[in-house]
Every structure is written in C-alpha cells, then in structure tokens.
Amino acid sequence: MTDVAVVDYGMGNLRSVEQALRKVAPDADIVVTDNADVIKNAKRVVFPGQGAMPDCMREMDARGLRDAVLLAARSKPFLGICIGLQMLFERSAEGDTAGLGILHGKVVRFANNMHDAHGDKLKVPHMGWNQVHHVQHPLWAGIEQDARFYFVHSYYVQPHDASLVQATCKYPQSFVCAVAKNNLFAVQFHPEKSHTAGLKLLQNFMQWNP
Amino acid sequence: MLAKRIIPCLDVTAGRVVKGVSFVELRDAGDPVEIARRYNEQGADELTFLDITASSDDRGIIFRIIEQVASQVFIPLTVGGGVREVQDVRNLLNAGADKVSINTSAVLNPQLVADASGRYGSQCIVVAIDAKQVTPGHWEVFTHGGRNATGLDAVAWARKMQDLGAGEILLTSMDRDGQKIGFDLALTRSVTDVLDIPVIASGGVGNLQHLVDGVKKGGADAVLAASIFHFGEYTVQQAKQFMAAQGIEVRL
Numbered sequence: 213m214t215d216v217a218v219v220d221y222g223m224g225n226l227r228s229v230e231q232a233l234r235k236v237a238p239d240a241d242i243v244v245t246d247n248a249d250v251i252k253n254a255k256r257v258v259f260p261g262q263g264a265m266p267d268c269m270r271e272m273d274a275r276g277l278r279d280a281v282l283l284a285a286r287s288k289p290f291l292g293i294c295i296g297l298q299m300l301f302e303r304s305a306e307g308d309t310a311g312l313g314i315l316h317g318k319v320v321r322f323a324n325n326m327h328d329a330h331g332d333k334l335k336v337p338h339m340g341w342n343q344v345h346h347v348q349h350p351l352w353a354g355i356e357q358d359a360r361f362y363f364v365h366s367y368y369v370q371p372h373d374a375s376l377v378q379a380t381c382k383y384p385q386s387f388v389c390a391v392a393k394n395n396l397f398a399v400q401f402h403p404e405k406s407h408t409a410g411l412k413l414l415q416n417f418m419q420w421n422p
Numbered sequence: 423m424l425a426k427r428i429i430p431c432l433d434v435t436a437g438r439v440v441k442g443v444s445f446v447e448l449r450d451a452g453d454p455v456e457i458a459r460r461y462n463e464q465g466a467d468e469l470t471f472l473d474i475t476a477s478s479d480d481r482g483i484i485f486r487i488i489e490q491v492a493s494q495v496f497i498p499l500t501v502g503g504g505v506r507e508v509q510d511v512r513n514l515l516n517a518g519a520d521k522v523s524i525n526t527s528a529v530l531n532p533q534l535v536a537d538a539s540g541r542y543g544s545q546c547i548v549v550a551i552d553a554k555q556v557t558p559g560h561w562e563v564f565t566h567g568g569r570n571a572t573g574l575d576a577v578a579w580a581r582k583m584q585d586l587g588a589g590e591i592l593l594t595s596m597d598r599d600g601q602k603i604g605f606d607l608a609l610t611r612s613v614t615d616v617l618d619i620p621v622i623a624s625g626g627v628g629n630l631q632h633l634v635d636g637v638k639k640g641g642a643d644a645v646l647a648a649s650i651f652h653f654g655e656y657t658v659q660q661a662k663q664f665m666a667a668q669g670i671e672v673r674l
Contacts, residue, residue: 223543225515225516225518225519225520225546227492227516227517227518228492228496228518228520231492231493231496231518232496234493235493235496262542262543262545262546263541263542263543263545264543324618328423332641333614333615333618333641334424335617335618335619335620335621335643336618336619337544337545337589337619337620338424339545339589339590339620339643340424340425340426340427340467340620340643340644341424341425341427341467341673342423342424342425343423360425360673362497362498363424364498364545364589365545366544382423383424384423402498404496405496405497405498405520406496406497407462407496407497410496411496
C-alpha cells in the first residue's frame with residue numbers, strides 16, 4: 213500500500229513536494245499520482261496546488277479526482293498546500309470559482325493599495341518568508357512560535373468557523389494561514405520550500421495519527 | 423512581518439559558477455551544487471541560477487544541476503537563461519525550479535509571458551530586465567546578455583510585463599553590474615514605485631550597506647548579489663545581521 217499519495221492534477225511542479233517528503237521520510241513509499249484508486253488506497257494524501265483556482269478545479273475534475281480527494285479529506289491524514297488549502301473552501305473570489313466545500317468559508321484577494329508601517333507599498337502576490345503564529349496542534353511540534361515560512365499567493369482563506377484556525381500571519385492585517393479539522397490539515401505557505409521549519413512540519417505530518 | 427529577501431545569484435556556464443564585470447570578463451567561482459548548499463546553510467532566502475551558456479549543446483548541464491540542487495536544498499529556486507517557449511518553462515519546473523526567469527524572449531515574444539503565466543501561474547514567472555541608463559531618469563532595456571538595445575523604456579516595460587502576468591521583476595542595472603558601487607537606486611525606485619508585484623534589485627553590490635540601500639532607498643522587495651558572496655567577502659548570514667541591525671525585517 214502506498215504510504216503517501218501526492219495528488220497530481222497537472223498544475224505545476226510537484227517534484228519539490230515529493231523531494232521534501234523523501235527527505236523527511238526516506239523509507240516511505242511516496243507516489244505522485246493522478247490515479248483515483250491510488251489516492252483512495254494511500255495511507256496519507258498530500259493535496260498541493262499552484263496557479264489559478266479555476267484551472268486547478270477544472271483540471272482536478274478533468275482527471276476524475278474529485279471523489280477521491282473528498283474521500284481522503286474526510287478519512288485519512290490529509291495535507292493541503294497553497295491552492296490545495298483554498299480549494300477546500302466553498303467559494304473563491306479568483307474567477308468566482310466554486311471550491312470543494314469541505315470547509316465553510318470563502319477565499320478572498322489581498323487589497324491592491326496596502327502599505328506597511330513605514331509607508332512602503334505592500335506587493336501582491338504576498339511573496340517571501342513571513343512569520344506564522346500557531347496554536348497547539350501535533351503538526352507544529354518542534355516548530356518555534358512565529359517561525360518563518362515561504363509564501364507566494366494573492367488570495368487567502370476566511371473560514372466561518374474560527375475553531376478551525378491553526379495559524380495566522382500578518383500582511384499587514386492578520387490572515388488565516390493554516391486550518392485543521394479532524395484528519396485534515398492545510399496550510400497557505402509552502403512547507404516544501406520553507407527549509408528547516410517546513411521540513412519539520414512535513415515530518416510531523418508523516419508521523420501524525422489523528 | 424514579511425522579510426526582505428536576500429538572493430545569491432549563480433551565473434552558470436559549462437557546469438561552473440562564474441562572475442563577470444558588466445557582463446564580460448568571466449571569473450570562475452566554483453561548483454554550483456556545492457555553492458548552493460553553502461548558501462542554503464547560511465540562510466539564503468532563495469537562489470537564482472542564470473544559465474549564461476551561449477551554446478545550446480550545453481543546455482542539459484543546467485537541468486542536471488537544478489535536479490541535484492532541488493533534491494538537497496529546500497528553499498525556492500529560480501532558473502533563467504535560454505527560455506524561449508512554454509515547453510522550456512515546463513522542463514525547468516520539472517527539473518525542480520520553482521520559478522523561471524524570462525529575459526530576451528519576453529522582448530522578442532511578450533505573449534510568452536502571458537502564455538507561461540496563464541499555464542503555470544504568475545507565481546513562477548519572473549521577468550528579468552537588463553537596463554542601462556540613457557539619460558538621467560531614463561533607462562533602456564537590453565537583451566542577449568546586454569548586447570542588444572531594444573529602444574524600450576525600462577519602467578514602461580516592467581509595467582507591461584506585470585500586466586501580461588509576470589509575478590516578479592528581476593531588475594539588473596547593466597551600468598552597475600560587477601562594479602561593486604551599489605545598486606542603481608533611482609532605477610530601482612522608479613520601477614518599484616509603479617508596480618504592484620515584487621521587485622528584486624540586482625547589479626552593483628559591493629558591500630553590505632548597498633543591500634540596505636537597495637531596500638531602504640530603492641524600495642526593493644528583495645536584493646540579489648553574487649560576487650560579495652562567491653568570493654567569501656561576506657556570508658549571507660552576515661548580510662542579514664547587518665540589515666537587521668539597520669531595522670530591516672529579515673529571516674535570521
């Protein structure tokens with residue numbers, strides 16, 4: 213049985229995710245796959261995403277992966293990354309796209325005229341290393357409070373249920389950058405590109421037994 | 423708060439890292455994989471690889487280098503040089519690049535920027551602009567490693583690239599490249615002020631104060647440097663500590 217299935221629906225480069233998982237779990241059987249049966253049978257599922265949400269939803273459906281993703285998100289350790297977090301919600305302002313609706317809430321865009329405390333313009337996409345303020349959860353084990361992770365995104369999630377929130381970040385206002393519900397955990401940043409802290413989170417995911 | 427990024431740049435040719443002065447007089451700086459690993463350990467926020475190989479025969483070398491680096495270094499990797507079509511973008515992403523930088527081909531075929539960002543997302547498309555001052559306050563875009571003038575105004579060009587879907591601009595002053603006299607701050611400020619996307623300042627860093635000036639005076643979101651790191655004058659960590667001491671938010 214596959215230990216981890218990384219869901220491949222043709223959107224972007226999944227090698228980074230695969231290589232980072234191999235680094236933290238050298239003995240695990242890790243596959244990048246667009247096969248629904250492999251996803252259904254895997255012990256853990258990683259659901260990444262890059263690019264635009266309308267394309268991601270369309271490509272996922274074109275490959276017939278919706279049911280396998282829905283099932284995994286409700287039944288086994290599941291890690292959403294970036295657009296893979298945003299797709300879990302009901303609706304995104306990006307192309308006014310319907311998401312999977314596993315979590316209640318929406319996805320909105322950063323404003324265009326934001327400024328920092330020095331009056332300098334804040335750019336969109338929010339790109340680079342920002343501090344993540346987290347609450348207690350097994351996936352944060354061994355990760356310093358306010359550790360920096362690598363972000364690159366223009367949209368962020370607004371969950372209805374505040375109890376889902378596992379971490380927030382500031383740009384310049386606070387926004388939600390991690391959520392969890394039962395066996396599901398999802399982050400806006402890229403753990404696979406976040407050096408030590410990111411690898412630690414992936415390692416925690418590989419050992420997580422919700 | 424979002425940290426300002428420090429990005430060591432590795433110019434690669436024939437499998438080696440080299441560094442030139444104003445785009446010529448190349449000097450060997452070592453093995454790219456070894457150098458990438460060293461900068462990663464020193465806390466680099468990203469790495470940029472520019473394949474400056476003229477001959478297409480050697481194209482395979484950069485793919486092997488990126489594959490090796492990507493399996494060991496878990497920070498964002500940008501790769502540029504010789505990107506002519508969407509398939510080149512795809513190949514570099516598949517080799518392990520997180521972002522692909524497009525320079526000459528963006529000028530020859532601006533639609534490539536739209537097509538590539540439409541297909542893979544703006545987050546992975548960097549447009550590199552090599553600019554040279556023509557009159558005070560005006561800069562022209564050059565292509566082909568700085569050899570060909572285009573007649574394009576650098577600021578207007580940067581804005582056009584943003585409109586076509588670039589996620590970031592890598593802005594190099596040809597006048598300053600390798601001169602170690604600091605960034606062209608007027609150029610940097612002119613571009614960063616009119617854009618909504620991040621701008622990486624490049625060309626001319628000779629000391630750590632130059633990095634500070636790029637952020638504080640130039641308004642850059644990230645600063646790129648090569649020779650001060652390659653030849654051991656400073657570590658990335660020293661650069662970050664210097665910037666932090668001057669009140670710049672960095673990832674230490």
